[in-house]
Amino acid sequence: MGMSDRKHQRRSGGLRRGWPAVITNALTVDVEDWYHATFLGVPESAWPDCERRLAQSTRRLLDILDEARVRATFFVLGCVAGEMPDLVRSIAERGHEIGCHSYDHRQVFRQTQTEFAADVRRSLELIQGASGVRVLGFRAPAYSIGPEQHWAFKVLADQGLLYDSSIMPAHTPLYGNSDAPRFLHRVANGRLLEIPMATVALSRWRFPAAGGVYLRVLPLDAICWAIRRLNKVEGQPAVLYVHPWELDPQPPPMGRNRLARWSHTVNKGAMEGRLRRLLERFSLAPIREVFHLNGSHSAGGGA
Numbered sequence: 001m002g003m004s005d006r007k008h009q010r011r012s013g014g015l016r017r018g019w020p021a022v023i024t025n026a027l028t029v030d031v032e033d034w035y036h037a038t039f040l041g042v043p044e045s046a047w048p049d050c051e052r053r054l055a056q057s058t059r060r061l062l063d064i065l066d067e068a069r070v071r072a073t074f075f076v077l078g079c080v081a082g083e084m085p086d087l088v089r090s091i092a093e094r095g096h097e098i099g100c101h102s103y104d105h106r107q108v109f110r111q112t113q114t115e116f117a118a119d120v121r122r123s124l125e126l127i128q129g130a131s132g133v134r135v136l137g138f139r140a141p142a143y144s145i146g147p148e149q150h151w152a153f154k155v156l157a158d159q160g161l162l163y164d165s166s167i168m169p170a171h172t173p174l175y176g177n178s179d180a181p182r183f184l185h186r187v188a189n190g191r192l193l194e195i196p197m198a199t200v201a202l203s204r205w206r207f208p209a210a211g212g213v214y215l216r217v218l219p220l221d222a223i224c225w226a227i228r229r230l231n232k233v234e235g236q237p238a239v240l241y242v243h244p245w246e247l248d249p250q251p252p253p254m255g256r257n258r259l260a261r262w263s264h265t266v267n268k269g270a271m272e273g274r275l276r277r278l279l280e281r282f283s284l285a286p287i288r289e290v291f292h293l294n295g296s297h298s299a300g301g302g303a
Contacts, residue, residue: 026290028165030243032245033054058091072286073286073288074098078103081127089131097289098131107144121159139164145164150187162293176208
């Protein structure tokens with residue numbers, strides 16, 4: 001672990017006195033339909049003609065979580081809340097935390113600061129109206145807040161949000177920032193908490209271990225090892241994620257891009273079983289509970 005990671009680990013409170021022997025990890029869900037996925041490149045003009053499969057796959061995921069008695073944070077698109085308010089309210093009524101995932105999955109670096117502020121404001125109105133609960137957190141589409149988009153943190157704080165979970169602190173072909181702190185820290189002059197996705201640091205290298213395609217492609221034992229390492233060696237909770245479409249056994253045709261099709265569909269048949277085993281092996285809860293967020297910036301610290 002590098003000096004920067006140790007510094008932010010101390011600031012986040014991950015190893016503070018009284019940290020429980022069994023660490024509860026954060027389970028999150030990005031609530032988007034298959035055609036919202038950025039790497040598939042489905043143009044927005046084609047979305048009205050795309051087959052809607054989100055409701056059935058989300059309900060399937062909700063049933064799985066109910067069976068395991070696990071609650072999660074569901075980051076919802078504003079357009080989904082506008083189109084399917086009953087689904088969003090059902091998520092909230094089952095006891096899950098509701099977060100914001102932007103309006104229509106447009107990457108932050110493709111927007112101006114003014115456009116992003118309008119997007120977040122519109123999304124919060126729809127999501128909070130549909131769910132009937134206050135939204136505390138945000139996740140950017142495709143982890144698209146990079147070093148040049150730190151202005152986005154101020155926008156989120158100005159909207160009254162308490163935390164962001166948009167940073168993948170490792171480099172990947174699609175996104176990521178390997179220079180970002182790996183653990184909870186403050187941004188926007190201390191007004192917002194940043195809660196990064198789970199990564200493992202080995203020597204000078206960082207590897208994503210957060211879920212999604214990594215949960216489908218990597219051996220399950222490797223994912224479990226990474227979570228245990230974060231918990232037992234670094235004293236930190238892992239922030240994990242899944243998409244409802246990853247549990248869809250019959251995805252529709254997805255165009256000609258072979259790499260995009262592969263990343264979207266690889267090992268989807270194994271996803272439910274792997275998720276169930278994670279639910280059995282680890283303590284999992286919504287972000288707001290893992291980091292003790294109750295409407296104030298009481299969790300952790302750091303400039």
